[in-house]
Amino acid sequence: MRVRCFAERWPLRTSFVISRGARTEAAVVVVEVSDGEITGTGECTPYPRYGESVESVLDQVQAVLPAVGNGLDRTGLLAQMPAGAARNAVDCALMDWERQRRGDGRPGPEWLSTVQTLVIDTPEAMASAAEKTVARGVDTLKLKLDDSGVEARVRAVREAAPDAQLVIDANESWHRETLVARCEALAGLGVAMLEQPLPAGDDEFLTSFPHPLPICADESCHTRADLPRLSGRYDMVNIKLDKTGGITEALALADEAAERGFGLMLGCMLCTSRAIRAAWPLGEKVRLRDLDGPTWLARDVEPPLRFEAGRVYW
Numbered sequence: 600m601r602v603r604c605f606a607e608r609w610p611l612r613t614s615f616v617i618s619r620g621a622r623t624e625a626a627v628v629v630v631e632v633s634d635g636e637i638t639g640t641g642e643c644t645p646y647p648r649y650g651e652s653v654e655s656v657l658d659q660v661q662a663v664l665p666a667v668g669n670g671l672d673r674t675g676l677l678a679q680m681p682a683g684a685a686r687n688a689v690d691c692a693l694m695d696w697e698r699q700r701r702g703d704g705r706p707g708p709e710w711l712s713t714v715q716t717l718v719i720d721t722p723e724a725m726a727s728a729a730e731k732t733v734a735r736g737v738d739t740l741k742l743k744l745d746d747s748g749v750e751a752r753v754r755a756v757r758e759a760a761p762d763a764q765l766v767i768d769a770n771e772s773w774h775r776e777t778l779v780a781r782c783e784a785l786a787g788l789g790v791a792m793l794e795q796p797l798p799a800g801d802d803e804f805l806t807s808f809p810h811p812l813p814i815c816a817d818e819s820c821h822t823r824a825d826l827p828r829l830s831g832r833y834d835m836v837n838i839k840l841d842k843t844g845g846i847t848e849a850l851a852l853a854d855e856a857a858e859r860g861f862g863l864m865l866g867c868m869l870c871t872s873r874a875i876r877a878a879w880p881l882g883e884k885v886r887l888r889d890l891d892g893p894t895w896l897a898r899d900v901e902p903p904l905r906f907e908a909g910r911v912y913w
Contacts, residue, residue, distance in 0.1 A: 602668045604630045604660045606653045610897045615869060616718040618745035618772035625869035628656045630688040632696050639696025643684035643841050644868035651684050659685035673847045682822050682844030690845025691877040710912045711882040713890040714741040722755035729760040736908025739764040741889055745772045750784055757788050768794040771818055775804040786811035805832040815864055822848055823855050835862035840878055853884045867892040872904040
C-alpha cells in the first residue's frame with residue numbers, strides 16, 4: 600500500500616462565529632491509501648480545543664504511515680493511535696479503500712436530513728438569518744451561542760421561525776449559576792435540545808437538577824470510554840469522527856451509547872464533503888444530524904455533496 604498525507608485550507612464564504620471565536624477557513628488534513636488501482640481517502644479537521652494543530656496531526660499521521668503501508672488494519676490502528684483527528688483521517692481512508700475494494704456503493708440512503716447552523720450575531724441578524732434559512736426549506740436550526748444575550752437571541756429566532764425545530768450549542772461557555780433558570784426559559788421557548796452548556800470538566804453539576812429539555816454531550820464525549828461518566832449527566836451524545844478517531848470507533852460508540860439509553864446525534868466540524876461521506880454509515884443510527892460543515896465553504900471538493908432544503912444528498 601502506498602500512503603500519503605497532506606494539508607489543505609478551504610476559505611469560508613462567511614465568518615463562522617462561536618463562543619471560542621471566529622474562523623474564516625477550514626484547515627484539514629487528508630490521508631490517501633492506494634494499492635495502485637484503488638485509492639481510499641480520509642479527512643480530518645484538527646481542533647485546537649483538543650490540543651491539535653495541522654502540524655501536530657501531520658506528525659501523528661506520518662509516524663504511523665509506514666505501518667499502514669505494511670498492512671496495519673483498522674483494528675490494529677485503534678490500538679496504535681489515540682482517538683482524535685489524526686486517527687480519524689487514517690481510519691476513514693482505510694474504510695473508504697475497503698468499501699471500494701468490495702465494490703460497495705453508497706453506505707446508506709440517498710439523502711440524510713441535517714440541521715443548518717446559525718452563528719453568533721445580534722438578535723436581529725440571527726432572526727434574519729433564520730427567516731432566510733427556513734425559507735429555503737430547512738426545518739431545524741442550530742444556534743451557536745455564548746453566555747450573553749441568550750434569551751434575546753433565541754426569542755428573536757423563534758419569532759422569525761415559529762415552526763422550526765431549534766437546538767442550541769453553547770460550546771462550554773455557560774456557568775452553573777444561571778444554567779437551571781436558563782434551561783427552563785429555553786424549554787419555554789420550545790427549544791428541542793441543548794448541547795454542551797458547561798465545560799467538560801465542570802459537567803457534574805448536570806446531575807443536580809431535572810432537565811426540562813434534553814442536554815447533549817459534545818466536548819464531554821469522545822469514545823465509548825466516556826459513557827459511564829456521562830450517565831445521569833446527559834440525555835444525548837454528539838458523535839463526531841474527529842473526536843472518536845474514525846468511523847470504526849464511531850460505529851461502536853453509537854451502538855453502546857444506544858444500549859445505555861442515550862439519544863444519538865451525528866455532528867461534524869468545518870470540513871469538505873469527504874468528511875461527511877465518511878460519516879454516512881452512521882446516518883440512520885442517530886436521531887439528529889448536524890452535517891452542514893461543507894455549506895460554510897466558499898468552494899467544496901469535487902464532486903461535492905448536494906445540500907437542499909434541510910437535506911444532504913450523496
